[in-house]
Amino acid sequence: xxxxxxxxxxxxxxxxxxxxxxxxxxxxxxxxxxxxxxxxxxxxxxxxxxxxxxxxxxxxxxxxxxxxxxxxxxxxxxxxxxxxxxxxxxxxxxxxxxxxxxxxxxxxxxxxxxxxxxxxxxxxxxxxxxxxxxxxxxxxxxxxxxxxxxxxxxxxxxxxxxxxxxxxxxxxxxxxxxxxxxxxxxxxxxxxxxxxxxxxxxxxxxxxxxxxxxxxxxxxxxxxxxxx
Amino acid sequence: xxxxxxxxxxxxxxxxxxxxxxxxxxxxxxxxxxxxxxxxxxxxxxxxxxxxxxxxxxxxxxxxxxxxxxxxxxxxxxxxxxxxxxxxxxxxxxxxxxxxxxxxxxxxxxxxxxxxxxxxxxxxxxxxxxxxxxxxxxxxxxxxxxxxxxxxxxxxxxxxxxxxxxxxxxxxxxxxxxxxxxxxxxxxxxxxxxxxxxxxxxxxxxxxxxxxxxxxxxxxxxxxxxxx
Amino acid sequence: xxxxxxxxxxxxxxxxxxxxxxxxxxxxxxxxxxxxxxxxxxxxxxxxxxxxxxxxxxxxxxxxxxxxxxxxxxxxxxxxxxxxxxxxxxxxxxxxxxxxxxxxxxxxxxxxxxxxxxxxxxxxxxxxxxxxxxxxxxxxxxxxxxxxxxxxxxxxxxxxxxxxxxxxxxxxxxxxxxxxxxxxxxxxxxxxxxxxxxxxxxxxxxxxxxxxxxxxxxxxxxxxxxxx
Amino acid sequence: xxxxxxxxxxxxxxxxxxxxxxxxxxxxxxxxxxxxxxxxxxxxxxxxxxxxxxxxxxxxxxxxxxxxxxxxxxxxxxxxxxxxxxxxxxxxxxxxxxxxxxxxxxxxxxxxxxxxxxxxxxxxxxxxxxxxxxxxxxxxxxxxxxxxxxxxxxxxxxxxxxxxxxxxxxxxxxxxxxxxxxxxxxxxxxxxxxxxxxxxxxxxxxxxxxxxxxxxxxxxxxxxxxxx
Numbered sequence: 001x002x003x004x005x006x007x008x009x010x011x012x013x014x015x016x017x018x019x020x021x022x023x024x025x026x027x028x029x030x031x032x033x034x035x036x037x038x039x040x041x042x043x044x045x046x047x048x049x050x051x052x053x054x055x056x057x058x059x060x061x062x063x064x065x066x067x068x069x070x071x072x073x074x075x076x077x078x079x080x081x082x083x084x085x086x087x088x089x090x091x092x093x094x095x096x097x098x099x100x101x102x103x104x105x106x107x108x109x110x111x112x113x114x115x116x117x118x119x120x121x122x123x124x125x126x127x128x129x130x131x132x133x134x135x136x137x138x139x140x141x142x143x144x145x146x147x148x149x150x151x152x153x154x155x156x157x158x159x160x161x162x163x164x165x166x167x168x169x170x171x172x173x174x175x176x177x178x179x180x181x182x183x184x185x186x187x188x189x190x191x192x193x194x195x196x197x198x199x200x201x202x203x204x205x206x207x208x209x210x211x212x213x214x215x216x217x218x219x220x221x222x223x224x225x226x227x228x
Numbered sequence: 229x230x231x232x233x234x235x236x237x238x239x240x241x242x243x244x245x246x247x248x249x250x251x252x253x254x255x256x257x258x259x260x261x262x263x264x265x266x267x268x269x270x271x272x273x274x275x276x277x278x279x280x281x282x283x284x285x286x287x288x289x290x291x292x293x294x295x296x297x298x299x300x301x302x303x304x305x306x307x308x309x310x311x312x313x314x315x316x317x318x319x320x321x322x323x324x325x326x327x328x329x330x331x332x333x334x335x336x337x338x339x340x341x342x343x344x345x346x347x348x349x350x351x352x353x354x355x356x357x358x359x360x361x362x363x364x365x366x367x368x369x370x371x372x373x374x375x376x377x378x379x380x381x382x383x384x385x386x387x388x389x390x391x392x393x394x395x396x397x398x399x400x401x402x403x404x405x406x407x408x409x410x411x412x413x414x415x416x417x418x419x420x421x422x423x424x425x426x427x428x429x430x431x432x433x434x435x436x437x438x439x440x441x442x443x444x445x446x447x448x449x450x451x452x453x454x455x456x
Numbered sequence: 457x458x459x460x461x462x463x464x465x466x467x468x469x470x471x472x473x474x475x476x477x478x479x480x481x482x483x484x485x486x487x488x489x490x491x492x493x494x495x496x497x498x499x500x501x502x503x504x505x506x507x508x509x510x511x512x513x514x515x516x517x518x519x520x521x522x523x524x525x526x527x528x529x530x531x532x533x534x535x536x537x538x539x540x541x542x543x544x545x546x547x548x549x550x551x552x553x554x555x556x557x558x559x560x561x562x563x564x565x566x567x568x569x570x571x572x573x574x575x576x577x578x579x580x581x582x583x584x585x586x587x588x589x590x591x592x593x594x595x596x597x598x599x600x601x602x603x604x605x606x607x608x609x610x611x612x613x614x615x616x617x618x619x620x621x622x623x624x625x626x627x628x629x630x631x632x633x634x635x636x637x638x639x640x641x642x643x644x645x646x647x648x649x650x651x652x653x654x655x656x657x658x659x660x661x662x663x664x665x666x667x668x669x670x671x672x673x674x675x676x677x678x679x680x681x682x683x684x
Numbered sequence: 685x686x687x688x689x690x691x692x693x694x695x696x697x698x699x700x701x702x703x704x705x706x707x708x709x710x711x712x713x714x715x716x717x718x719x720x721x722x723x724x725x726x727x728x729x730x731x732x733x734x735x736x737x738x739x740x741x742x743x744x745x746x747x748x749x750x751x752x753x754x755x756x757x758x759x760x761x762x763x764x765x766x767x768x769x770x771x772x773x774x775x776x777x778x779x780x781x782x783x784x785x786x787x788x789x790x791x792x793x794x795x796x797x798x799x800x801x802x803x804x805x806x807x808x809x810x811x812x813x814x815x816x817x818x819x820x821x822x823x824x825x826x827x828x829x830x831x832x833x834x835x836x837x838x839x840x841x842x843x844x845x846x847x848x849x850x851x852x853x854x855x856x857x858x859x860x861x862x863x864x865x866x867x868x869x870x871x872x873x874x875x876x877x878x879x880x881x882x883x884x885x886x887x888x889x890x891x892x893x894x895x896x897x898x899x900x901x902x903x904x905x906x907x908x909x910x911x912x
Contacts, residue, residue, distance in 0.1 A: 426654020
């Protein structure tokens with residue numbers, strides 16, 4: 001049930017190193033309440049607003065990835081991801097936010113909450129301190145994790161899809177287009193790993209991945225409880 | 229009462245742009261309870277542990293400042309600050325933590341809390357995205373603010389200095405050596421401002437300063453309440 | 457004769473600060489020999505090969521610009537420039553090189569010459585050390601200068617357009633599409649200047665611009681004489 | 685004859701991957717003429733002036749290394765190297781330049797030549813694009829290579845030490861203090877290699893090392909022939 005990306009070696013290894021932590025993320029009450037359709041509207045709205053701010057730093061992260069690349073193919077992967085965020089995801093997100101009563105002016109005036117700052121700046125700074133491997137590892141729990149969450153919710157018999165205000169959110173992250181994005185990220189992880197790393201580096205990479213997962217857990221928690 | 233660094237133009241302007249926010253920081257309950265000597269021991273210990281992790285990123289921030297400098301004098305200022313953190317502050321901090329029952333092994337195994345990640349990575353990433361002005365502005369609430377807090381507590385008739393487990397903390401941040409560090413930072417702000425900026429840039433600088441103050445408020449709050 | 461972009465304030469100021477240096481660049485013998493159609497084929501081929509390597513770092517520079525941006529509009533400008541280099545300019549360049557007998561395998565195996573390393577890394581490192589203003593100023597002599605060179609050659613009665621192996625090169629840099637790219641860069645310079653700088657910063661910006669022009673002069677000279 | 689640092693694994697492997705290129709560097713005519721005491725005074729002066737500008741970026745490189753470090757020990761190594769450049773090497777260099785008739789005002793007004801820009805910015809940018817391994821590999825030909833050159837010249841029977849205006853230069857780079865600096869760099873290479881890399885990464889590391897050696901060859905050539 002759900003796409004676990006088990007065919008990708010590095011990602012699988014990182015995800016499975018601490019399944020308790022991973023489950024805190026992918027089975028977070030915020031996620032479960034989305035599946036059940038019971039999440040309070042203001043929690044989802046808070047999450048959506050911060051996610052808008054997140055997307056801006058996410059696009060910047062791909063700009064950084066392009067800069068950090070040393071060949072045209074890797075630059076192209078990053079450039080396409082960035083263009084897709086800038087030209088498509090942000091517009092879709094704005095429309096979606098609009099449908100939840102959050103207008104552009106409101107979104108642009110929002111303060112960034114601590115959970116948002118912590119995750120986005122952790123990823124960017126890790127990528128600047130380290131190399132492309134570090135950057136892609138720090139991004140992985142978000143990019144690939146959302147696709148795992150999306151497909152699981154879409155396929156879970158407990159999920160309430162018919163009468164659920166969050167069904168379009170589930171559809172987006174379980175959709176083939178998003179799965180493609182996640183798969184490409186997992187592929188890049190294995191490719192970069194083969195080029196720039198080795199088992200010696202695994203312990204540092206593991207710390208980065210776990211920290212990023214913890215910050216994603218906080219991000220859901222912020223949705224539930226406000227600034228955390 | 230207390231050193232307000234009002235002779236430094238940019239710092240004063242930034243601090244006074246939102247006195248309500250500034251007061252949330254310098255009169256935070258955590259600070260007041262330090263002055264009164266009533267802060268719960270476990271809150272102070274939690275703060276001390278995170279402050280140890282903070283110092284490592286703080287030293288890295290001065291490494292970044294040295295890299296970002298374009299002349300020997302500015303590199304020297306950053307190099308001296310970094311050496312002082314690495315050779316002196318960290319040893320003092322370890323001794324001090326030890327006296328509170330926090331041993332080196334414990335400190336090195338600590339998870340970084342969200343409030344710590346948010347502030348340290350915000351500062352570093354702001355410095356990498358922007359220039360030396362952005363980096364020094366993001367550091368200012370911490371470096372100069374602590375000296376203001378220290379001198380105020382030391383001179384406040386309400387402060388309980390005689391029978392206060394936190395009196396050595398107050399002595400450190402109100403001491404002449406720390407005042408010197410803070411003064412140098414305020415001077416650099418005015419110097420860099422004169423060289424690299426102008427009133428056009430003030431609105432962006434203000435946002436950076438306010439965000440850094442908010443993250444410092446969170447850092448105190450983390451001391452009181454755990455991971456925030 | 458030629459587009460001098462005199463309507464853009466910062467660019468005009470920088471270009472006119474040292475007209476002797478600027479003329480060394482835009483009237484370099486390499487440029488004049490292109491106009492006359494007399495440039496030795498091997499000089500042009502050497503230039504083309506290095507220009508291919510240059511394009512890769514140029515795309516990386518726009519990745520860096522996207523990372524350094526703090527709002528969606530600025531990220532979009534950088535993302536579009538990067539995508540246009542990756543999806544269009546590099547393909548065109550490969551076709552063009554092919555027509556001059558330089559095949560992809562050959563280009564990818566080329567050593568980077570010192571003049572290429574000096575200019576590309578100067579630009580990238582200046583952008584990393586400083587902020588978006590520094591990066592865009594360091595890029596300006598290349599991006600806007602080429603459009604000035606292109607339009608001047610296209611309109612100069614002394615230019616031999618009919619029987620000139622380099623006429624398609626002239627057509628490209630004088631064409632409306634490239635003029636648009638250059639105009640957008642000049643606009644961004646004025647916009648960023650208004651947001652992030654002021655006359656205080658002019659002397660540092662001037663050094664950056666002059667250094668970048670000198671490195672462009674070297675790049676032409678490398679075409680004429682080999683590794684310089 | 686001479687210290688070849690053969691006990692350090694990564695350095696030895698990199699140096700020996702292309703002995704022809706390495707010999708171009710360590711037996712460059714500029715080096716041999718220093719040994720023989722026959723180098724033209726103006727060539728040495730040109731080299732000394734550019735070496736002064738080089739030192740500033742070299743100090744910045746250690747600032748970057750401190751920023752890129754993820755633990756106190758590595759930060760300390762970088763901080764100590766930086767302080768030693770700023771407080772000692774630059775003063776010694778200024779005195780030494782003075783003895784050759786190059787005064788501080790003259791040095792500070794010098795234009796950076798292309799060979800200087802190419803090497804310094806290549807190193808810094810490589811360190812920013814990649815991680816600490818990339819930065820230390822790009823620095824290695826300079827730091828460790830000079831100590832190899834120094835000890836070889838000091839021990840070579842062909843070297844004219846008695847009546848040689850460059851004997852103090854040879855003494856400095858063959859001296860125990862400088863050998864210590866080089867040894868520490870070679871140690872850090874092996875340490876970082878064990879922590880962050882593996883044989884998978886060797887081909888990229890080799891390119892970086894070779895490029896840095898080529899840029900060092902150019903630096904000597906600039907001494908002999910002016911701007912190259």
